[in-house]
Structure formats: C-alpha cells, structure tokens
Amino acid sequence: MSNADLLVKAMTYQNPETIPVSIGTLPALWRKHPGEMKEITARYPQFFGDISEQYNYDTYTPASYHEGSFADEWGCVWSNIQEGQESIVTGHPVKTREDIRSLKIPDDRTGRLPHGFMYLRLLDLRGFEEAMFDFADEAPELQILIDKVLEYNMIQVDVAIGKNSGPVQYFGDDLGMQKGLAIGRDKWVKYMKPCFTKLYKKVHDAGKLVYMHTDGCIWEIMPDLKEAGVNMVNPQYRANGLDNLVRVCKGKIPINLDLDRQFLPFATPSSIEDHVRECIEALYLPSGGLGISLELGQDVSPEIIEASLAALEKYRHYKG
Incomplete structure (x- = not known):
C-alpha cells in the first residue's frame, strides 16, 4: 500500500x-x-x-x-542568498493602507496555492510590522486586504480541485511563531478562521479531504482548524510540545507530526x-x-x- x-x-x-x-x-x-x-x-x-x-x-x-x-504574481519580491534554500520575501508591495484599497488581485488562474497562501500572504504584501499594526488597530483596510486575498484563493482552489484527481487537497500556511500566534487566538478566529472555512468547504464539497501544513506554535487553534475543515494537520514537535499535541489531538485531530x-x-x-x-x-x-x-x-x-x-x-x- x-x-x-x-x-x-x-x-x-x-x-x-x-x-x-x-x-x-x-x-x-x-x-x-x-x-x-x-x-x-x-x-x-x-x-x-x-x-x-x-x-x-x-x-x-x-x-x-x-x-x-524574483517577483511573484502579487508583486512581492523574493530574495535568496543561499543556493538550495528557500527564498524569503524582502520586498512588500503594499506600503500603506491606502495602497490596500487600490490593490488588484492577480490575473493568474493556474490553481497555484503556494506555501503561505492566506495568512502569510497578508504579511508578505504588507510586511510583518505593518501587518501587525493592521491587526492591532483592526483597521477597516485589514478586512479589505483579507477579502482580496481570499477572493483570489477561492478562484485558485476551484482550479486546483479541478486538476487534482486524488482524494486529498494539500495546503500550507505557517500560522504560528515559536511560542504562540503573533495575532493571538481571538483575532485569528475573528479574521482568519472564516477564510479557511470558506476555502476548505469548497474542497469538501468536491468530495476531497484537506491536509494542512502549518509551522509554529498552533496547538491552541488546532480544534479551530478542525472546525474549519482540516482533516489532518502537519504540526511541529518542538514549537507545540508533545504533551500539548497528545492532549489536544490524540484520538480527536489527526496529525502528521513533523x-x-x-x-x-x-x-x-x-x-x-x-x-x-x-x-x-x-x-x-x-x-x-x-x-x-x-x-x-x-x-x-x-x-x-x-x-x-x-x-x-x-x-x-x-x-x-
């Protein structure tokens, strides 16, 4: 098998x-x-x-x-100084909250859902500090940006599902830091959980399972991920702690332990x-x-x- x-x-x-x-x-x-x-x-x-x-x-x-x-479809600039390692975003195209309002979603319709497709995409577009201010202030532009990224991802998920003949749709988005969520659980539930719920409903409606990789300390939202439609989470051992994973997940939330x-x-x-x-x-x-x-x-x-x-x-x- x-x-x-x-x-x-x-x-x-x-x-x-x-x-x-x-x-x-x-x-x-x-x-x-x-x-x-x-x-x-x-x-x-x-x-x-x-x-x-x-x-x-x-x-x-x-x-x-x-x-x-190189620049990706959103205009984020990725840089790599170590051959064989992954690039990181060093150029964030959405400099101000005013820029959020004029941001257009990319024309790409290939089904591309890269690692960091939803939450990290917000940080890539705005930069970590500006994104954290957006979440802290709960500025109206934050929801506008989330809606634009979600709109794009909803299109991409439809395309990806159509191309996928297998039973599982794979996703990756690092939601945690080393010791918790940068935006805290309450704001994650308020702003991000509805996005993943909408996206993963499309997958389930197509008769497929959802597998989600996510780095960082995310054990406190793993029940929320399950409610959002994740069938298996790929969490990290060190960031979450084995005791937490046993307590939260064993027999309740399937995990592919990193x-x-x-x-x-x-x-x-x-x-x-x-x-x-x-x-x-x-x-x-x-x-x-x-x-x-x-x-x-x-x-x-x-x-x-x-x-x-x-x-x-x-x-x-x-x-x-």
Missing part, C-alpha cells in the same frame, strides 16, 4: 496497516551530499521510491531555491531513535490519526539521516 493511501487511512481513522511516513529533503542537502544521498535513498525505497536513480539537482530544484531575486528539525543537527543515532519512539508511543492509536513527517536539510549529517530512516522503518510498524 502506498504512503498516500496509508495517509488517507490515518486521516480518517481507518486502521492503517502501518504508520504513514513522509520524508522531505531540501535541495541544499542534495547539493552538499550528492553521493551519500544517492546511496541512502537507494537503501530506503519504501520512503523514496526510485529517486536515487532519477534525482537531478537542476530538475528537482524549484526556482525559488536558486540564488537571486519531527524535531532543530534537534536533528545535534542528535546522535541513539537519541534520534529515542525521539522517534517517544513520539510514536505517545500518539499511536490502532485506528489511526497519526503520521510521521521528517524534513532533512543540509545541517543534518548523513549518519543521522541514516539513523533517522532506520528508526522510522522500525517504528512505523509499531502496534502498541
């Missing part, structure tokens, strides 16, 4: 045969350790398929992971196995509700990558 099928079973509590495991490798990692990554991925086809035979840095690396700058990326560069083979075991033992239910996600960057050594994959292979068969 494919990992995608296992993930659907986990999302819907249909007793997956094993715990689904998702592995992400950043281009910078392949650039730093091309030979080792080819060998490691060849040893774990259950996680990587035949990528060891097919991988080509130029082909597999998205444009935003190359050094340089293992501790900040720990990996300092891990030992034995400590990474302990980490994997701790997470699975705490969150596992025979009925499902759990997947494990591992993102590997250039700061993780081949030794720890190998140990992580060995631990995941061992514990994905966990039965309690």
Whole structure:
C-alpha cells in the first residue's frame, strides 16, 4: 500500500496497516551530499521510491531555491542568498493602507496555492510590522486586504480541485511563531478562521479531504482548524510540545507530526531513535490519526539521516 493511501487511512481513522511516513529533503542537502544521498535513498525505497536513480539537482530544484531575486504574481519580491534554500520575501508591495484599497488581485488562474497562501500572504504584501499594526488597530483596510486575498484563493482552489484527481487537497500556511500566534487566538478566529472555512468547504464539497501544513506554535487553534475543515494537520514537535499535541489531538485531530528539525543537527543515532519512539508511543492509536513527517536539510549529517530512516522503518510498524 502506498504512503498516500496509508495517509488517507490515518486521516480518517481507518486502521492503517502501518504508520504513514513522509520524508522531505531540501535541495541544499542534495547539493552538499550528492553521493551519500544517492546511496541512502537507494537503501530506503519504501520512503523514496526510485529517486536515487532519477534525482537531478537542476530538475528537482524549484526556482525559488536558486540564488537571486524574483517577483511573484502579487508583486512581492523574493530574495535568496543561499543556493538550495528557500527564498524569503524582502520586498512588500503594499506600503500603506491606502495602497490596500487600490490593490488588484492577480490575473493568474493556474490553481497555484503556494506555501503561505492566506495568512502569510497578508504579511508578505504588507510586511510583518505593518501587518501587525493592521491587526492591532483592526483597521477597516485589514478586512479589505483579507477579502482580496481570499477572493483570489477561492478562484485558485476551484482550479486546483479541478486538476487534482486524488482524494486529498494539500495546503500550507505557517500560522504560528515559536511560542504562540503573533495575532493571538481571538483575532485569528475573528479574521482568519472564516477564510479557511470558506476555502476548505469548497474542497469538501468536491468530495476531497484537506491536509494542512502549518509551522509554529498552533496547538491552541488546532480544534479551530478542525472546525474549519482540516482533516489532518502537519504540526511541529518542538514549537507545540508533545504533551500539548497528545492532549489536544490524540484520538480527536489527526496529525502528521513533523519531527524535531532543530534537534536533528545535534542528535546522535541513539537519541534520534529515542525521539522517534517517544513520539510514536505517545500518539499511536490502532485506528489511526497519526503520521510521521521528517524534513532533512543540509545541517543534518548523513549518519543521522541514516539513523533517522532506520528508526522510522522500525517504528512505523509499531502496534502498541
């Protein structure tokens, strides 16, 4: 059974045969350790398929992971000074609240829903500080901006659904900081929850499930995300804390747990196995509700990558 099928079973509590495991490798990692990554991925086809035979840095690396700058469809300027790592927004086109009123939504109708498509889009357009002032003041222009971004995303979701033959629609938007929500739960519920609810209703009306990646400390709004229509959340271990995730999610909100990326560069083979075991033992239910996600960057050594994959292979068969 494919990992995608296992993930659907986990999302819907249909007793997956094993715990689904998702592995992400950043281009910078392949650039730093091309030979080792080819060998490691060849040893774990259950996680990587035949990528060891097919991988080509130029082909597999998205444009935003190359050094340089570019403007997206909204006019946000993205800059990259580290080849193989993701770009960040350094140019925010909506400088003033007056500019919000004259902002036009892009003509793009390709179904593009990039990481940061809703909440982070507001910050990308305005800049973090100006966006925080907008939320603090609850200026009328804030709702105007939200409505424009939502209008665009509603169009894109329709297109994306039409192109997607699978059972799951994937979304990504980092809603939290390291220790909570920048705008607080009350304002998130007031301003952002209605947006996600409208967007995800379209997905459910099309008969699909919603998977949402979101970084940061977001455990306090995970019940709200479920109410908004998210079928599985991809939260971070460190930012949320395992105890919070067990208390809020186990048996109630399916999660694809992102293992501790900040720990990996300092891990030992034995400590990474302990980490994997701790997470699975705490969150596992025979009925499902759990997947494990591992993102590997250039700061993780081949030794720890190998140990992580060995631990995941061992514990994905966990039965309690």
